[in-house]
Amino acid sequence: xxxxxxxxxxxxxxxxxGIFALYSIDRKNDRLYGHIEAVxxxxxxxxxxxxxxxxxxxxxxxxxxxALGCFVNDDRLGELSAAISRLEPxxxxxxxxxxxxxxxxxxxxxxxxxxxxxEFFRIF
Amino acid sequence: MLTVFIRGVIIYILVIFxxxxxxxxxxxxxxxxxxxxxxxxxxxxxxxxxxxxxPLFTGVIPILTLVxxxxxxxxxxxxxxxxxxxxxxxxxxxxxxxxxNQSELRALRYTVDDLMSSLRTQGIFDISExxxxxxxxxxxxxxxxxxxxxxxTPKTLNCPEAPSDPPQAIISDGDFIxxxxxxxxxxxxxxxxxxxxxxxxxxxxFLCTVDADGKLHIIEKQKGGRK
Numbered sequence: 231x232x233x234x235x236x237x238x239x240x241x242x243x244x245x246x247x248g249i250f251a252l253y254s255i256d257r258k259n260d261r262l263y264g265h266i267e268a269v270x271x272x273x274x275x276x277x278x279x280x281x282x283x284x285x286x287x288x289x290x291x292x293x294x295x296x297a298l299g300c301f302v303n304d305d306r307l308g309e310l311s312a313a314i315s316r317l318e319p320x321x322x323x324x325x326x327x328x329x330x331x332x333x334x335x336x337x338x339x340x341x342x343x344x345x346x347x348x349e350f351f352r353i354f
Numbered sequence: 355m356l357t358v359f360i361r362g363v364i365i366y367i368l369v370i371f372x373x374x375x376x377x378x379x380x381x382x383x384x385x386x387x388x389x390x391x392x393x394x395x396x397x398x399x400x401x402x403x404x405x406x407x408x409p410l411f412t413g414v415i416p417i418l419t420l421v422x423x424x425x426x427x428x429x430x431x432x433x434x435x436x437x438x439x440x441x442x443x444x445x446x447x448x449x450x451x452x453x454x455n456q457s458e459l460r461a462l463r464y465t466v467d468d469l470m471s472s473l474r475t476q477g478i479f480d481i482s483e484x485x486x487x488x489x490x491x492x493x494x495x496x497x498x499x500x501x502x503x504x505x506x507t508p509k510t511l512n513c514p515e516a517p518s519d520p521p522q523a524i525i526s527d528g529d530f531i532x533x534x535x536x537x538x539x540x541x542x543x544x545x546x547x548x549x550x551x552x553x554x555x556x557x558x559x560f561l562c563t564v565d566a567d568g569k570l571h572i573i574e575k576q577k578g579g580r581k
Contacts, residue, residue: 233377237425240421244419244422301411303408304408
C-alpha cells in the first residue's frame with residue numbers, strides 16, 4: 231500500500247514536471263520572441279541592432295539555456311545557438327536574409343515548444 | 355567526463371530506488387512483463403548515462419514511469435483476478451496422472467526436452483512418477499509426485515515431531531545481533547554469562563547460534579581475526 235502511494239505520488243510529480251516544462255518553455259520563448267522583435271525593429275528602423283543582438287545572445291546563453299537545458303535535447307538548443315551566432319556577421323555584411331534568419335530562430339524556438347506538446351500524432 | 359560520472363551516480367541511485375520500489379523478487383520469479391520492464395530500465399539507464407546531449411530528465415522520467423506503472427498494475431492485479439489473468443496469464447497443466455498434455459505443450463511452445471530438463475532439475479527422471487505438473491505464469495514448472503513416489507515425512511510415518519525453529523545467529527563476527535533479528539527468547543546477559551564460563555568475550559566469537567532449546571553453539575575467531 232505504501233509502495234502504491236509512492237508510485238502514485240511519483241506519477242503525479244512526473245505529470246506536474248511535464249506541465250511545468252511546457253509552461254517554462256512557453257514563458258522563455260515569449261521572452262525570446264520579444265528579443266527577436268527588438269532586433270528586427272532596430273534593424274528595420276535603423277536603430278542599434280548590434281546591441282539588440284548582444285542582448286538576445288546574453289538572454290539565450292544565460293536564462294534560456296539554463297531553463298530549457300533540463301527538458302530539451304542539446305542538439306536543438308545547439309541549432310538555435312548557431313542561428314543566433316549567424317545574426318551578427320549577417321548584420322555587418324548587410325545580408326538580405328537577416329530578417330529571414332530572425333524568423334528562422336523564432337520558428338526553431340516555436341518548434342521546441344511544439345515538440346514538447348503531447349499531441350496524438352507525436353505520441354504515435 | 356565528470357558529467358558522465360555524476361550522471362552515473364544519479365542513475366545508480368535511481369536504479370537502486372526503482373528496484374527497491376518494484377519489490378523483492380528474484381529474476382526467476384519475475385513474470386515476463388516484469389522481466390521486460392527490468393531489461394527496458396537497464397537499457398534506458400545506459401543511454402541516459404552515456405548520451406550527455408540528452409537531458410537526464412528524459413532518462414529519469416521513463417524509468418520512473420515504468421516502475422510506477424509496474425507497481426500500480428501489480429496492485430490492480432492483486433485486487434482483480436480477471437486482470438491478473440489477462441496480464442500474467444494462467445498456470446497450465448502439462449502432465450496429468452503421468453500423461454503429458456501434448457496439445458497444451460504445443461500451445462506453450464514447450465518442447466519435451468524443456469519439460470524433461472525442468473523435471474530433472476527437481477530430481478524427477480520418470481514422467482510416470484508425476485501426478486501433476488504445471489507451467490507457472492513465470493514459465494517455471496512445478497511438479498507434484500504420485501503418492502507412492504512422495505518422500506517419507508514424519509507425518510506419513512505417523513510420528514509427529516515437535517515443531518522447532520532453526521538455530522538463530524546471536525553473535526556474528528564479534529557483534530551481538532539486535533533482538534529484532536532473532537526470534538528466540540534469550541537475553542544478551544545470559545549469552546555473556548555462557549561465554550564467560552568458557553573464558554570468552556563476545557569479541558572472540560566468530561559465530562554464535564542458539565537453537566530452540568536455548569543451547570549455544572560457539573565458533574571462536576581464528577587467531578589474527580578482528581577482535
